[in-house]
Amino acid sequence: METGGLDAEGLGHRAALRHGLHALSTALATWQWWALWLLLFLNTSAGISLISQEAPIFHEIAKVSAINAGIMVGIASIGNAFGRIFWAATSDFLTRRWTFVVMFLIQVGLFWITPTLSTPAYLTEVAFVILMCYGGGFGTMPAFTADYFGSKNVGPIYGLMLTAWGCASAFGPLLIAHLRQSTGSYTSGLRIVAVIMLISIIGPIIVRPPRPKALSASVATVR
Template identity: 40%
Template sequence: MGKIKNRWLIAASAVGIHISIGSVYAWSVFTKPLIQKFGWELADTQFTFSLAIFFLGISAAFLGHYLEKKGPRKSGLLAAIFFGIGIAGSGLAIYLESIYLLYLFYGVFGGIGLGLGYITPVSTLVKWFPDKRGLATGLAIMGFGFAALISSPVIVYLISAVGIASTFFIMGGLYFIIIFFSSLYLAPPPKDWVPKGFHATEASGKKRVQQDLSQLTANEAVKTKRFWYLWLMLFINISCGIAIISVASPMAQEYAGMTVVAAATMVGIMGLFNGAGRIGWASFSDYIGRPAMYTIFFAIQVVAFFILPTATNPIVFQGIIFLILSCYGGGFATIPAYIGDVFGTKQLGAIHGYILTAWAAAGMAGPLFAAWTRTVSDNYNVTLYFFAGLLVVALIFSFLIQRDIKKLKAKNLKTEIKAEPVTPVLEVLES
């Protein structure tokens, strides 16, 4: 037998990949320089980001089976190629002054790299951490949430020093190198591998280890109600979170009377809570279970969205916003572990890819609805109350999936009892 890889180095590799692809959240720092240089409209430049998120969801769905077939290393290397070409190619688009080439490279090629790079390390981590699924996926996806805090100042400096096109060339090469070398260490655990002390922990009863409810393929999973409950819950959670992100600054000025500078500072801090929520809530889900965690997400946000229009105190307003963003990030980080619990690890990457189409849909729906309601009303009240209502629906779904899970557990228990061998009475008497 070959030497078994260190699962914490697998986690470090996953963080490296997600910190690179998560730089997509720093797109806004390109917006103003592009408008000033070429005179493009804000909507035109923002569409680049929307297109990248759309292709993230679509490519995750279509390339999930490639991940399962070829393994995480080849999948990660392909992600490095697509994302590296996407970012470096954007430099060529800027050099040629073509926004359509920018859509092609950053939106399409970069988006495909995003989708494949997102699901590859996460699906691998779930298999390496059967005892700490929430913590493991939270670590990787926290990297995605925090990436903008790292890459934004670097990009701003490079733009001022070498120009927009060269910044894309440099960052594209850097991301390619990080993703490429991080992917080389990725590998699934050996068959039937468990971490040291795993069985002893189970036997002692000191800590209850979550058992997978089933082992389904992606095509089997999409035929279950549980899949669509998860899809809808993630769609609603992302739609509401993205809507808040897209209008946080003007909303803070309108409701809490914050200055432009103070509102901008709040937006920066939102990134911290987005990232912290990913590791914090996901780790907490290891103790209370994923179904309970999602119920808590929606219960918190229903209250938060209802009271936000009345929060005129800046501190209270920001506290509510930060709480919502932590739940938004936590929803991303908890869903891979939830998928593993419910559908098993047989084709987790492919199932996760299908689920992430909810992100593609929400990335379009959330900001567009927020912008539309603001244009047809005098304030954001309609937007907030509508999303509060949506979150009530998501809360109902969280109870429905719990009921479905209880039925499946009962069914599994009956199957186990029937499968147990019955010792003949005569044999017992003789002994």
């Protein structure tokens, strides 16, 4: 009896694995999966470009000491955690697409004005909100994925989508560090990120759920 139970459990695990892999391959065959991957990549690239150079940016723009820059970094970093909760809740009534539009728009303005902020308090507040948007991408995208590909399939589909974070963690810091080195200040780097965010707004505006016929029977109907 125990052996039969173990065999049944093993068969259940294998069936769940096959289902997950089939759902993932089906999602990868749609342009929407790649569109969501790109949205997460772009949003993460912006936030992580600031995170990677946060203390030096505070020191250069606000002329604060290393100790005060560290305090500012600590306060701003809270925005990451807060943003995951705030934007996830906001997306329930604003919709996932328009939540990303709003986050991108906010970052356009904040990245553009950051080089002009010499007051430590204002600079900390701006960084806090930018990191709210950074965290908001991770807080919103699992639900975005569930809306498009079914809640039962979020594990494998969103799991692979997190490769966008890995790619962004290389791209964002390298971009802003290169621009800082080549221009001698963070101004051009921060404003190029603002322009990238402006162009990124196109993504969530045009993305639409996959047609039910484009998904296999194993993928739940989208909302």
